[in-house]
Amino acid sequence: MASDSTARLPLEGRRILLGITGSIAAYKAAVLCRLLKTAGAEVRVVMTPLAKQFITPLTMATLSKNPILVEFFDPENGAWNSHVSLGEWADCYLIAPATANTLAKMAAGIADNLLLTTYLSARCPVVVAPAMDLDMYAHEATQRNLRTLAERGVRIAEPGEGELASGLRGKGRMAEPAEIAAFVGDLLGGPSGEKKKSLAGKRMIVTAGATIEAIDPVRFISNHSSGKMGYALAGELAARGAEVTLVTGRTSLPTPPGVERVDVLSAAEMYDAATRAFEEADGAVMCAAVADYTPERASETKLRKGDGEMTLTLRRTRDIAAELGARKGGRLLVGFALETHDEQAHAEAKLTKKNFDFIVLNSLRDPGAGFRGDTNKVTLIDRAGREELPLLSKREVAARIVDKIETILK
Structure with a gap:
C-alpha cells in the first residue's frame, strides 16, 4: 500500500x-x-x-x-x-x-x-x-x-x-x-520544484494587515497585525497562477510578485475596496485584522489633554466578511479567527454566521502563533470537521491553506 x-x-x-x-x-x-x-x-x-x-x-x-x-x-x-x-x-x-x-x-x-x-x-x-x-x-x-x-x-x-x-x-x-x-x-511539488499553475484563470481577493481608525490627525485605534500571513497567502495564490487582488492595511511588507495591491487605511475603505473587487472574483480570503469599532467622529484638530477623563464614543464598523458571505453565491469564501479563549466554539460560530467555506483558527495561547512572528499554528475548520496543523512557517501555512482552496475550487 x-x-x-x-x-x-x-x-x-x-x-x-x-x-x-x-x-x-x-x-x-x-x-x-x-x-x-x-x-x-x-x-x-x-x-x-x-x-x-x-x-x-x-x-x-x-x-x-x-x-x-x-x-x-x-x-x-x-x-x-x-x-x-x-x-x-x-x-x-x-x-x-x-x-x-x-x-x-x-x-x-x-x-x-x-x-x-x-x-x-x-x-x-x-x-x-x-x-x-x-x-x-x-x-x-x-x-x-x-x-x-x-x-x-x-x-x-x-x-x-x-x-x-x-x-x-x-x-x-x-x-x-x-x-x-x-x-x-x-x-x-513536482519535477521543476515549482507549484503547478493549478489556479490559472481564477480571480482571488486577499485582505491583509490592520486597519487604522482615526481619533484625530495624530492618534488612532489599531491592532498588532503585521500582514505577514495575508501577504504569504497572496503570494502563494499568485504563484499557483491566480489573479490576486491584495486589499491591505498599512504595512512595510513588499508586494508579492504578480499581485495587484490596493492600499487602504480604515475599515470603511477596506469594506469599499473588498466589496468592489469581489464582484468579479471567484473567491476571497479574509485575513485582515479589521477594526470592529471606530470613533463616532474623528476630530479635525488634535484633541488637547484636559484635567479630567475623556470619553471616546465608538460605533460599529460594517462587517466585510459577513457582507461577502451574503453575496457569495457559489463563490469561495475563507475566514480567519484569532481567539484567546473558547477558540473552537467561536470559530465554528463565525463559520456559520458569515457563510465561510472554511475558517482558519489560531489562538494567541499557542507559542509561535499570532501577530508579527514568522510562524503560525492553525486549525482548518469546515462543516465536515477540523484539521490541526503543526507549528509551521507562515509561508508553509499559506501553502496548506491554498491546498484546501484548490480542493474546493476543483
Whole structure:
C-alpha cells in the first residue's frame, strides 16, 4: 500500500539527503529511504556517529545504493567528505529521526559533526522529523528550538502520539515513513520544484494587515497585525497562477510578485475596496485584522489633554466578511479567527454566521502563533470537521491553506 501511494509522489529525479541521528526511531529510516527510492528519488545518507549504534551503515548503503557518510574524512585514505558539496547537491535535506540534541544544536548553530555542518551549508529546503520521549518533546527548551528553526524556514514533520521507547504513551513518536515521504513530496511539488499553475484563470481577493481608525490627525485605534500571513497567502495564490487582488492595511511588507495591491487605511475603505473587487472574483480570503469599532467622529484638530477623563464614543464598523458571505453565491469564501479563549466554539460560530467555506483558527495561547512572528499554528475548520496543523512557517501555512482552496475550487 505504501509503495503504491509514494510511487505517485513528485520525486522523480529529486536528490534527497537523508540525515539520521542517534534515536531508536532510526530503524524507520530504512523504510523511509526505500519509500523515497521507490518514488524515484536519488538518496544519499549522512549519519551521526551515535546513529551507527541504532542502524548500521551497511543497511543504509544497501538501501540507498550510495556510500554512507559519517566522518569529515576517511581515515584510511584521507578522502574529504565536503559538507558544502552535500548542501549544494541536495534538493531537500531531510533529517529523520531528529533528536532533541540535534534540534538544539541546529537552533544554536553548533557544527560538531558532518550532519550539522551540512545543515549550515544547505541551500535547499530542510525538513526535520522529531523523535524523542514525550517529556523531552514537551519541554520548553525543545519547543523553543523548534520555533526557532521554523522561523528560519525549517519544515517540521510533526511527531505523532503513541507508545514510546520508554514504555510511556504520548507525543514524540517520529511520524511514520509514508507520512514523511508524502510531506517531502508535497514540499518539492513536482519535477521543476515549482507549484503547478493549478489556479490559472481564477480571480482571488486577499485582505491583509490592520486597519487604522482615526481619533484625530495624530492618534488612532489599531491592532498588532503585521500582514505577514495575508501577504504569504497572496503570494502563494499568485504563484499557483491566480489573479490576486491584495486589499491591505498599512504595512512595510513588499508586494508579492504578480499581485495587484490596493492600499487602504480604515475599515470603511477596506469594506469599499473588498466589496468592489469581489464582484468579479471567484473567491476571497479574509485575513485582515479589521477594526470592529471606530470613533463616532474623528476630530479635525488634535484633541488637547484636559484635567479630567475623556470619553471616546465608538460605533460599529460594517462587517466585510459577513457582507461577502451574503453575496457569495457559489463563490469561495475563507475566514480567519484569532481567539484567546473558547477558540473552537467561536470559530465554528463565525463559520456559520458569515457563510465561510472554511475558517482558519489560531489562538494567541499557542507559542509561535499570532501577530508579527514568522510562524503560525492553525486549525482548518469546515462543516465536515477540523484539521490541526503543526507549528509551521507562515509561508508553509499559506501553502496548506491554498491546498484546501484548490480542493474546493476543483
